[in-house]
Amino acid sequence: MTRIYPLLYRLGFTPWEYAGSHPPAARHITRLIEREEQQRQPPFGRALDLGCGRGHWAIVLAQRGWEVTGVDLVSRAVRAARANAAKVGVPVSIIQGDITALRAAGLEPEFQFIWDFGTIHGLSQAQRRVAGREVSALASADASILILAWTPAHRGPLPRGASQQDLEDAFAGWNVDDVQPFDATGLPRPLRNVGPCMYRLRRNSASPQS
Ligand SMILES: C[S@@+](CC[C@H](N)C(=O)[O-])C[C@H]1O[C@@H](n2cnc3c(N)ncnc32)[C@H](O)[C@@H]1O
Known part of the structure; x- marks a missing residue:
């Protein structure tokens, strides 16, 4: 899946970005982010x-008061994300790198919130486990992770999806504490008929930090 993204960005075919401009989806995401903010100042x-990607959610988070680092593999997306953040004048650090090698990309602990809108569910389970270890090494003890994942299925070049079990297997030491069907109302059919869910993960209190 990862290999198709440079082409999609070159063609300007980025349907996942519709979520930001469709009120039901955007409202659902806003509610989930607000929940993360409720216990904090x-x-x-x-x-x-x-x-x-091109930075939509990284910019939203920064505008809400988070100190945001975004990572993406595709140089065209990274350039666009930096330009989009500069255009709206919010400080966001955008790094070109692989989420299976976050520390090698220069990222430092600790992150309180990890956001994934559509990346991890497109990886193989082996890649997810590596990404899970990288995230665990960079996340704070009280961190939460929010992941969008489609129901697993073979869909040709589209993301294969991930189940709750896949995510808990990939993120050793974390538990899913909430699952919600993602409100894809109004999004194009291929984005509605894939059983999209939002998963929230927290560390098991007994687990080691990395
Ligand atoms: C479905 S898109 C979502 C982009 C962005 N989250 C958004 O909502 O606009 C998935 C993104 O993950 C990036 N990606 C895929 N595999 C990656 C990897 N191993 N490391 C870093 N980025 C990756 C792609 O380049 C693409 O920008």
């Missing part, structure tokens, strides 16, 4: 956007 802490 702004600035809320450090947030990590895994596969930040």
